[in-house]
Amino acid sequence: MKLAERAEKLMGMSPEIWQRHANPWSGWSRVAALPLISLALWCRIWIGGWALLPFAIALLWLWVNPRLFPPPSDTHNWMSQGVLGERVWLNRQKVPIPQHHLRMGHILNTVSALACILWLAGLVWLNVWATLFGMSMIMLAKLWFVDRMVWLYADMQPNHPEYAAWMKHRGQTAPN
Template identity: 35%
Template sequence: MVPDSPSLRSRLQTRFWERHANPWSAGSRFLTMPALLYAVYTRDGRLLLATLGFAVVNPVAFPPPERTNSWLSRVVLAEREWLGEGRGTMGLDYPNVLNLLNVPATLLALWAAWRQRPVATVGVCLVAMTLKVWWVDAIARRTAAGRTGVWRDES
């Protein structure tokens, strides 16, 4: 009898999360929002496309980490576990309300950048990024992966 092998989708998802758990991947994603807002502020279409391309490629651009005990690795692993349990990312419950609040903050930051209001752009960008960091830290505190940094293979 041939043992059940994981589906292609399952293998790709596992590979995605393994590579995204690299602290360089998770950490460099924090540059995405400021770069996006700067591109909008300066009306730089090439920077906008480069930033969007970076956001798409970033989670798989780095190799899987040797260790996952850094905070950045733990929050990525916690996000994987959180989503795998069907908890979603937005809602009125804590901590998902933080991501819900992040939507208007991000839209306001984009509007401020478009209107070329530097103080508002930076201020609201900081609010949005704080909400995102708060959310990932909160889910890390609520999941085994976030507390231990141990990679759990689903195969």
């Protein structure tokens, strides 16, 4: 099982929760998670062990967030389609995706992983520039990945009825 599949399993992402996560409020509000985690870990210099409290709250936010918002009434927006594309990406073992999407997805995830090393080093050694640069690169790679997932979803959904059923139009009830 790959890291992404483990994360999905850990998050308990059922089809219903994926529908809720496709709400653009869910996707956009998650963008704040990494800066909050960074601040929580950095604040250990001011509040010591109490820094675990804001850190735990930020991690809890990552789990609660996809469950917090209702399914969107319309998925014709960038963030919703990015989330739908992530579902397609995670299902790539069962339904193969085009090579150009696979290659770019792996490249962007590698960039994010390398930036994560810099970010963590910055947090450990309290180097503000390493922390900020690493965090910025992680976020940039993630947003670029989401953009690729929009493209992946657009390429895949016309030929796969299950994927096409995820697209919602205003006034339509939620698909499974």
